[in-house]
Amino acid sequence: MSKPPHFSRAPTIGEVAQAAGVSRATVSRTFSQPDRLSETTVQRVLAAAERLGYVPNQTARALSTGRAGNIALIVPDVANPFFPPLIRGAQARADEAGYAVFLGDADETPAREDILLGKLAAQVEGFVLAAPRLPEDRLRIHAKRRPLVLINRDVANIPRVLIDTAAGVAAAIDHLVALGHRHIVYVSGPSASWSNQQRQLAAGLAAERTGIRLDRIATHRPTYLAGQECTDELLATGATAVVAFDDLVAQGIMAGLASRGTPVPASLSVVGCDDVLAERTYPPLTTIAAHCAEAGQRAVELLLEMLASGAPRTTPVTIAAELVVRATTAPPPRAASRRPRGGHG
Amino acid sequence: MSKPPHFSRAPTIGEVAQAAGVSRATVSRTFSQPDRLSETTVQRVLAAAERLGYVPNQTARALSTGRAGNIALIVPDVANPFFPPLIRGAQARADEAGYAVFLGDADETPAREDILLGKLAAQVEGFVLAAPRLPEDRLRIHAKRRPLVLINRDVANIPRVLIDTAAGVAAAIDHLVALGHRHIVYVSGPSASWSNQQRQLAAGLAAERTGIRLDRIATHRPTYLAGQECTDELLATGATAVVAFDDLVAQGIMAGLASRGTPVPASLSVVGCDDVLAERTYPPLTTIAAHCAEAGQRAVELLLEMLASGAPRTTPVTIAAELVVRATTAPPPRAASRRPRGGHG
DNA sequence: TTGTATGCGTTATCAT
DNA sequence: ATGATAACGCATACAA
Numbered sequence: 198m199s200k201p202p203h204f205s206r207a208p209t210i211g212e213v214a215q216a217a218g219v220s221r222a223t224v225s226r227t228f229s230q231p232d233r234l235s236e237t238t239v240q241r242v243l244a245a246a247e248r249l250g251y252v253p254n255q256t257a258r259a260l261s262t263g264r265a266g267n268i269a270l271i272v273p274d275v276a277n278p279f280f281p282p283l284i285r286g287a288q289a290r291a292d293e294a295g296y297a298v299f300l301g302d303a304d305e306t307p308a309r310e311d312i313l314l315g316k317l318a319a320q321v322e323g324f325v326l327a328a329p330r331l332p333e334d335r336l337r338i339h340a341k342r343r344p345l346v347l348i349n350r351d352v353a354n355i356p357r358v359l360i361d362t363a364a365g366v367a368a369a370i371d372h373l374v375a376l377g378h379r380h381i382v383y384v385s386g387p388s389a390s391w392s393n394q395q396r397q398l399a400a401g402l403a404a405e406r407t408g409i410r411l412d413r414i415a416t417h418r419p420t421y422l423a424g425q426e427c428t429d430e431l432l433a434t435g436a437t438a439v440v441a442f443d444d445l446v447a448q449g450i451m452a453g454l455a456s457r458g459t460p461v462p463a464s465l466s467v468v469g470c471d472d473v474l475a476e477r478t479y480p481p482l483t484t485i486a487a488h489c490a491e492a493g494q495r496a497v498e499l500l501l502e503m504l505a506s507g508a509p510r511t512t513p514v515t516i517a518a519e520l521v522v523r524a525t526t527a528p529p530p531r532a533a534s535r536r537p538r539g540g541h542g
Numbered sequence: 543m544s545k546p547p548h549f550s551r552a553p554t555i556g557e558v559a560q561a562a563g564v565s566r567a568t569v570s571r572t573f574s575q576p577d578r579l580s581e582t583t584v585q586r587v588l589a590a591a592e593r594l595g596y597v598p599n600q601t602a603r604a605l606s607t608g609r610a611g612n613i614a615l616i617v618p619d620v621a622n623p624f625f626p627p628l629i630r631g632a633q634a635r636a637d638e639a640g641y642a643v644f645l646g647d648a649d650e651t652p653a654r655e656d657i658l659l660g661k662l663a664a665q666v667e668g669f670v671l672a673a674p675r676l677p678e679d680r681l682r683i684h685a686k687r688r689p690l691v692l693i694n695r696d697v698a699n700i701p702r703v704l705i706d707t708a709a710g711v712a713a714a715i716d717h718l719v720a721l722g723h724r725h726i727v728y729v730s731g732p733s734a735s736w737s738n739q740q741r742q743l744a745a746g747l748a749a750e751r752t753g754i755r756l757d758r759i760a761t762h763r764p765t766y767l768a769g770q771e772c773t774d775e776l777l778a779t780g781a782t783a784v785v786a787f788d789d790l791v792a793q794g795i796m797a798g799l800a801s802r803g804t805p806v807p808a809s810l811s812v813v814g815c816d817d818v819l820a821e822r823t824y825p826p827l828t829t830i831a832a833h834c835a836e837a838g839q840r841a842v843e844l845l846l847e848m849l850a851s852g853a854p855r856t857t858p859v860t861i862a863a864e865l866v867v868r869a870t871t872a873p874p875p876r877a878a879s880r881r882p883r884g885g886h887g
Numbered sequence: 888t889t890g891t892a893t894g895c896g897t898t899a900t901c902a903t
Numbered sequence: 904a905t906g907a908t909a910a911c912g913c914a915t916a917c918a919a
Contacts, residue, residue, distance in 0.1 A: 209911090421821075
């Protein structure tokens, strides 16, 4: 009850009612359903409200209706370049619909996702969880409480938008094979990540289908540093091309290669994923465009849909991710693993 | 009263009270002032809460106390690499203090800053505005309504944290001069930006002090592309070193130079600013560490301070930004006469 | 079309 | 140390 001092208390609905000579309900309706009221009373109430400087109290309204006009977006790490565009897309769409957005940074920690979900639940009409690491059962519990949309996490019956980078990875392998590569390395991301699982699987299948050799190098975390650090291991495989889990790792690999005097793409071809900083590398990185901004946008749209209909959409929304060929892929070096000589040499 | 269907209601304080065999007041105290309660009851209540999955309803709490428990952070562009670390820092600090944060993306538009300020005001105890472009008078109006902290905008009497990159820029010039450079270019950012004004001024003064020649190239917007596009103009000056407005521009310049076969730092030294992606470039970029995460953190601290004391702090908080020498600066090429025209000594 | 009465979940005041 | 209960400001069944 103790309001902050030094600031004049805002007028309440009651005071406006009294000033306008109507009931509080009428004042309430003036702001929520004016059409249910006579034109004259609406005007009278509005005038009184104006005079007193009345503005509906959002908090009280939220408590009463359960509708806060807010949504929450929770991401594992704001600073990971994958998320800012996604945040931006979500933000923009929410804003269009008149929603304000809470941003939660889970700090890559499932437990923190859980806490944020709990703390924000009351102030929010729904959630968008980007690449959550939370166990499926927890996810389901939260999804029961509040409308909830996942991004890049595939849990049956809970609304989700999935970026189909798998097809892009397959396309990347095909692209490399077409260039003449026969030995490729996939540098993986977190094994718990849905995205990584998809990409790794797709790479394996594509390799099998095209009959080339595919090695795999694991990174603990998908960072620039991790990419840099796996360079030696990568070179040791003797592969002529590498597909990295994401652009960040690819960028690290490129730096590692550069510092070892291995030219890209002359000696080694590099493919990234996500297209979040690919056009800012030198040479410009061949990558898979994940359209993260669109993902954020679509996720919010899904949420708005649920909010309106009350019914969750159980089939995933898929965003196609296509290969973008830039300047880090080329035919393998002549001397290297250029195996059976078909036609051209 | 009509809650959306299909979703389970969150447990209330009353249910926890019943489950724990205490009154609602006791449950309330368990979460707000546990020290006023006996250790045993606290544990008992906590256990019951845990079991039921109870989390205090912030909205109800806000209605009762008048304190929303939220703050808003407004940035010009989430996707600009300068801001994610700042957001992260702010977020973390707010979270520690039990505050949730709204994120507003103003889309580089002053008018949108104004709108966001207005829309969020009701749900928020205070604001942090990062690098706002809003006119000073508007800023003051909003600052009158709600506690408000600025980052990288110097308006008298309104609380602000300023990243002092000026000193860093001076240090950068000194560093280059010490290496033997006598002709440097400053590639500027938006003229309306406080940061750019500081840096440009500092560069000029340092050049004057050391008696070297300083040219200036203007970029419309501080982007990778802008940096890339000014490369020819840069080379045409005949300078042996360049200080860019920020890392993004510097990275663009490095790409532009690379594609023109100009080795860095052998032919041209490059210095960035902010240190937001400097260690991810190749070669690693010499830059000025702005400590943006700390800036976000300090800004929130300032805000919390105001919230607690009720009195705004009128003197700015300054964050020192120091030069970080990495691998893009070196002595100028021997035949330092890369001048297009002869003549200058 | 408008008024009455009640509930939303919590904190704070006053007791005990 | 703990309980009972009145606000907090608004929206909505239910009446009229």
